[in-house]
Amino acid sequence: MTALAARYRELVAADELRPDPDQERAVAHLAELSKALEVAPRRGSILWRALGRKPEPIRGVYLWGGVGRGKSMLMDLFFECLAMPSKRRVHFHEFMLDVHNRLRAERAKEKGDPVLPVADALRDQARLLALDEMVVNNTADAAILSRVFTALLEKGVTVVTTSNRPPVDLYKDGQNRELFLPFIDLISERLDIVPLNGPTDYRLDRLGGMPTWYVPNGEAATVQLREAFFRLTDYSPDDAAHVPSEDIDVAGGRSLHVPKSLKGVAVFSFKRLCGEARGAPDYLAVARKYHTVIIVGIPVMGPEKRNEAARFKTLIDALYEYKVKLLAAADAQPTALYESGDGAFEFERTASRLIEMQSADYMAAGHGI
Ligand SMILES: Nc1ncnc2c1ncn2[C@@H]1O[C@H](COP(=O)(O)OP(=O)(O)OP(=O)(O)O)[C@@H](O)[C@H]1O
Ligand SMILES: [Mg+2]
Structure with missing residues (x-):
């Protein structure tokens, strides 16, 4: 049995995961891929040269389905269990930022088509690329994806990716979609x-109908939100002090510190997120990368x-646009957050969105769609 299949069984036996026939099928698929990757001769190795021809490329996996079905969880297990040094797991949005930055740097050299050297560098970095949450909603990404992926696959990189949509629905109503169709065929x-x-939807299940908006700020709210964070991430409350932080890239070459960042869940204080000079690019980076954001101290x-308040509005617009799930501790209900004075009228839409974001429909919607 592969390490992945064994690990999955162990988690089910330990009651950490509920038995799920769809997941078992996906595990079997990913386990086959692990085996193929682990025995594949390295490019340029003696065995590879002895074959006298290019080895067959190893087919990747495109894992798609509704939210909370366990796609990221299975991809993470697959990645952890894979005994292969040349591997990289990255959120799709970060991958695209990285690709655009590399292309920009190559173009500046004025040495012709920048795609091939970028693909070479990506291949040298990892032969297995695991991309979480593929979603295409801008023309710049759509235009570049096909070319970069063609080059990567051509160079023997195996791609595993997750998405809320089947390939045919990627970039569904996007502009110039016909230019994107070759990418769908390629996938x-x-x-x-x-x-x-x-x-x-296991994520919703884990929250078990917990409220998402806590009033007022204080110890009771903190305890609840901590509990929600642990349910969503499986992180042991004993290790609360050691939840990893992360610096994420923001368009324009800046970065944003995320004090707690785990399994697609980020925790911020209002002060950190809206008390400093931040704007739409920062909030969009957060909204694309995290499926759930917890904000305390509103x-x-x-x-x-x-x-x-203006930053908070921009933040909520970004989270709402990307269907990010919001859990928060605040000193008032949304409609009483900015009740009177200059700016109250503009805040009404934010309050209305905050209410909608607590609804069952919103909570069950896919991230980024
Ligand atoms: N079989 C299971 N039993 C219990 N919990 C599960 C099971 N599968 C997944 N989970 C948990 O459910 C939560 C959601 O899973 P995950 O994040 O992998 O979903 P997803 O399919 O990637 O969702 P999204 O499309 O929103 O990214 C995670 O906390 C995960 O550990
Ligand atoms: Mg996911």
Whole structure:
């Protein structure tokens, strides 16, 4: 049995995961891929040269399904268990930022087509690329994806990716979609399309109907939000002090410190997120990368806090646009957060969004769609 299949069984036996036939099928698929990758001769090795021809490329996997079905969880298990040094796991959004930055640097050299050297560098970095949450909603990404992926697959990189949509629905109503169709064909040809679309949204299940908006700020709210964080990430409360932090890239070459960042869940204080000079690019980076954001310390605002309130509005717009799930501790309910004075009218839409974001429909919606 592969390490992945063994690990998955262990987690089910230990009651950490509920038995799920769709997941078992996906595990079997990923386990086959692990085996193939682990025995594949390295490019340029003696065995590889002895074959006298290019070895067959190893087909990747495109794992798609509704939210909370366990796609990221399975991809992480697969990645952890894979005994292969040349591997990289990255969130799709970060991968695209990285690709755009590399292309920009190559273009500056004015040495012709920048795609090939970028693909070479990516191949040298990792032969197995695991991309979480593929979603394409801008023309710049759509235009570049096909070319970069063609080059990567051509160079023997194996791609494993997760998405909320099947390949045919990627960039569904996007501009100039016809230019994107070759990418969809490429994915269908070179990756096995594996649905993981069982009946249970485990993320929602884990929250078990917990409220998402806590009033007022204080110890009781903190305890609840901590509990939600542990349920969502499986992190032991004993290790609370050691939850990893992360610096994420923001468009424009800046970065943003995320004090707690684990399994697609980020925790911030209002002060850190809206009390400093931050703007839409920062909030969009957060919204694309995290499926769930926990914010503590949201105060009641008025004209004297108009800068903070303006940033908060931009933040909520970004989270709402990307269907990020929000859990928060605040000193008031959304409609009472900015009740009177200059700016109150503009805040109404934010309050309305905050209410909608607590609804069952919103909580069950896919990230980024
Ligand atoms: N079989 C299971 N039993 C219990 N919990 C599970 C099971 N599968 C997944 N989970 C948990 O459910 C939560 C959601 O899983 P995960 O994040 O992998 O979903 P996803 O399919 O990637 O969702 P999204 O599309 O929103 O990214 C995680 O906390 C995960 O550990
Ligand atoms: Mg996921």
